[in-house]
Amino acid sequence: MSEQHKYDVIVIGSGPGGYVCAIRCAQLGLRTAVIEKYPTLGGTCLNVGCIPSKAWLDSSERFDETKHLGLHGILAKEVELDFDKMRERVKKVVASITKGVEFLMKKNKITRYEGMGSLKGPRTVHVEGPDGGVDMEAKFIVIATGSKPASLPGVSIDKERIITSTEALSLPQRPNDMVVIGGGAIGLEMGQVFCRLGTKVTVVEYADRLLPTMDHALGAELMKALKKKGMEFHLKTSVESVENRGKTTVLQAKTQKGETLELQGDYTLVAVGRRPYTEGLELEAIGVGTDERGRVVVDEHLRTSVSSIYAIGDVIQGPMLAHKAEEEGVFVAEHLAGQKPHLSSDLIPAVVYTWPEVAAVGRTEEELKALGLSYKTGIFPFKASGRARASEESGGLIKVLSDAKTDEILGVHMIGPRCADMIAEAVVAMEYRASAEDIGRICHPHPTFTEAFKEAALDASEKRAFHI
Numbered sequence: 001m002s003e004q005h006k007y008d009v010i011v012i013g014s015g016p017g018g019y020v021c022a023i024r025c026a027q028l029g030l031r032t033a034v035i036e037k038y039p040t041l042g043g044t045c046l047n048v049g050c051i052p053s054k055a056w057l058d059s060s061e062r063f064d065e066t067k068h069l070g071l072h073g074i075l076a077k078e079v080e081l082d083f084d085k086m087r088e089r090v091k092k093v094v095a096s097i098t099k100g101v102e103f104l105m106k107k108n109k110i111t112r113y114e115g116m117g118s119l120k121g122p123r124t125v126h127v128e129g130p131d132g133g134v135d136m137e138a139k140f141i142v143i144a145t146g147s148k149p150a151s152l153p154g155v156s157i158d159k160e161r162i163i164t165s166t167e168a169l170s171l172p173q174r175p176n177d178m179v180v181i182g183g184g185a186i187g188l189e190m191g192q193v194f195c196r197l198g199t200k201v202t203v204v205e206y207a208d209r210l211l212p213t214m215d216h217a218l219g220a221e222l223m224k225a226l227k228k229k230g231m232e233f234h235l236k237t238s239v240e241s242v243e244n245r246g247k248t249t250v251l252q253a254k255t256q257k258g259e260t261l262e263l264q265g266d267y268t269l270v271a272v273g274r275r276p277y278t279e280g281l282e283l284e285a286i287g288v289g290t291d292e293r294g295r296v297v298v299d300e301h302l303r304t305s306v307s308s309i310y311a312i313g314d315v316i317q318g319p320m321l322a323h324k325a326e327e328e329g330v331f332v333a334e335h336l337a338g339q340k341p342h343l344s345s346d347l348i349p350a351v352v353y354t355w356p357e358v359a360a361v362g363r364t365e366e367e368l369k370a371l372g373l374s375y376k377t378g379i380f381p382f383k384a385s386g387r388a389r390a391s392e393e394s395g396g397l398i399k400v401l402s403d404a405k406t407d408e409i410l411g412v413h414m415i416g417p418r419c420a421d422m423i424a425e426a427v428v429a430m431e432y433r434a435s436a437e438d439i440g441r442i443c444h445p446h447p448t449f450t451e452a453f454k455e456a457a458l459d460a461s462e463k464r465a466f467h468i
């Protein structure tokens with residue numbers, strides 16, 4: 001094998017985990033290559049996930065706000081939707097960001113290979129690309145191939161009328177009706193986009209609440225807010241089948257009471273989570289172990305059962321979040337360079353970018369009860385926030401959970417305005433093992449939404465919040 005195809009590190013996959021891992025490896029002096037099967041870099045997140053969905057959310061929010069500015073004394077008449085132009089803006093945002101990643105690869109002298117990567121040995125990777133195949137060798141290999149949408153028994157995704165979030169991001173026109181299967185982050189975010197644009201959106205969820213993996217209070221608050229905007233919900237409902245009937249879809253479901261439910265829509269969006277994408281890697285052939293859910297098994301250093309191969313992001317255990325993958329990518333790069341990096345896997349924030357926004361970090365109240373831990377609860381509603389009142393954003397709350405004895409913050413759960421940004425303060429506090437009193441004694445600017453976090457912390461620490 002020529003020296004041209006020998007590297008210190010080969011990263012398979014160029015999503016947030018993969019490309020950040022590659023950049024950190026290069027920064028640390030390791031000769032690095034990245035393999036990506038698609039023509040553009042950035043993986044699911046940048047191309048058909050986080051970035052385009054947030055661009056749609058932002059555009060749809062501006063459209064919806066413009067139609068309802070009368071409360072502020074602003075009269076906007078005959079507000080019209082240009083769906084094609086909105087869709088084109090999203091494409092331009094994606095193109096700009098993916099080109100930025102290409103620039104970063106060149107800046108950091110990272111070699112990029114386009115094609116499908118497969119493992120041929122502990123240190124050998126074969127890439128089958130548009131111009132043929134090539135074998136590469138590296139001291140270390142990092143698997144960062146991400147995930148793909150999951151489905152349900154009885155539901156066949158045809159990508160025409162029965163779609164995933166990928167297809168929902170580039171629909172040719174605004175649907176009149178849409179049925180969403182799944183009351184998690186992806187389903188609710190995309191559901192709210194189309195609801196704002198005038199689509200009748202109906203959500204079907206198997207669990208007894210929205211956002212079933214988050215603190216119970218958040219799902220209940222979010223459903224109230226989304227109902228006010230016109231979205232409809234069927235909880236405790238099991239989907240049995242979905243049929244494409246040409247221009248419409250028909251969903252058959254059954255409630256926990258045994259009642260039959262039939263829902264029609266122009267499209268049915270399947271948003272029931274994601275599964276690790278490892279097809280074509282040939283993991284078994286070289287002895288890389290996976291678990292019962294198809295996730296690559298790793299140790300505390302994110303090393304697989306083959307000592308020269310590591311894995312990060314959605315292909316391993318833990319929440320399937322871009323920022324989690326990035327942190328793991330940096331962790332692996334620094335570990336390979338001989339450093340002693342730190343990774344707090346229990347302090348990865350989760351965010352739902354609906355409006356109101358939902359964000360959380362640490363333990364939920366349900367988890368603390370299940371563990372038998374003694375804790376204190378502090379809650380501050382945004383209706384008591386001066387800034388929220390001034391902005392007509394008085395729905396939602398912040399909940400702080402702290403240890404009953406030490407007052408150390410164990411979990412923070414938010415739903416309200418700008419919570420996606422505010423959760424970062426809670427993450428910093430918990431990384432440094434701050435107490436609720438610590439946050440309560442830190443000066444927060446007035447009037448801001450962040451004061452609500454301080455007040456919730458005061459309520460948890462000593463039940464001495466000032467404004468409730």
